[in-house]
Amino acid sequence: MQLFSASFADGQRIPGEFSFCLPDPAHHVCLGSNRNPELAWQGAPEGTKSFVLICHDPDVPSRGDDVNQEGRSVPASLPRVDFFHWVLIDLPAAVDRIEAGEFSNGVTPRGKPGAQAPHGARQGINNYTDWFAGDHDMSGDYYGYDGPCPPWNDEIVHRYVFTVYALDIEKLPLTGRFGGPEVRAAIAGHVLDQASLTGTYTLNPALAG
DSSP: OEEEOSSOOTTSBOOGGGOSEEEETTTEEEEOOOOOOOEEEEOOOTTOOEEEEEEEEEEEESOOTTTTOTTOOBOTTSOEEEEEEEEEEEEETTOOEEOTTSSOOSOOTTOOOOSBOGGGOEEOBOTHHHHTTTOTTTOSOOBSOOOOOOOTTBSSOEEEEEEEEEESSSSOSOOSSOOHHHHHHHHTTTEEEEEEEEEEEOOOTTTOO
8 A cells, every 4th residue: 555645755854834833933832723734645455444644743842841841852862652643543445635725724713523534434532632622722532634733842853653454344443432552452453454654743943954
C-alpha cells in the first residue's frame, strides 16, 4: 500500500491550516484552523474489508514539568511517548480518499462529538481529552481529528505519523469510548497491509527556520 497527501509531503512540515495551534509572537501560540489534511491511498490487498486510520505524535514529553514554562525548555533528551491526534475506524473498503477539512474544520472547545463520522465510519477520542482534563474551559471528550500543538519550548521538532491499515474485517469489535491504544489492540491479527506518511511541526521559533 501507499499513502499520499496533497496537503504536505512525506517528511516535510505540516502547513499551519492543519494545526490546532499556530505560532503567535505575543502569546507564544494561538488557535489554528485545525482542518484535517487530505489523504489518499492505493494498493490495498485483495480481501480488504475496511480501513483504520491513526495519526499519532511519538515525540510528546513523558513529563510535563517544563512544558510551555517561561524561561525553561523541554530537553531533547527527555523520553517521549505517543499522543494520538486521530483515531478513525470502520472506513468502508470502497473509500480510498479523505478530503481536507472533511472530518475537522476548526477548534471545538470541549471537543467534537463522536463517535459517528462520514462514510459510516467511527472515531475514537484523541489525547487532547487527557491534556485538557483539568481545564475549566476546554475539558471534554475530543473525538476525531485535532491537529498539532507541540510545546512552544520543546527542543525537538515533532513528527506526526498518519497510518492507514487495511483490515480483513468490516467492523472493529469496539463499543463505547475508545482511543488509540484500544484500536491498536483490536486490529492485531486483522491487518492485511499498512502504509504511513509523516509530517513535522514545531511552535518553537528557534526551530521553525
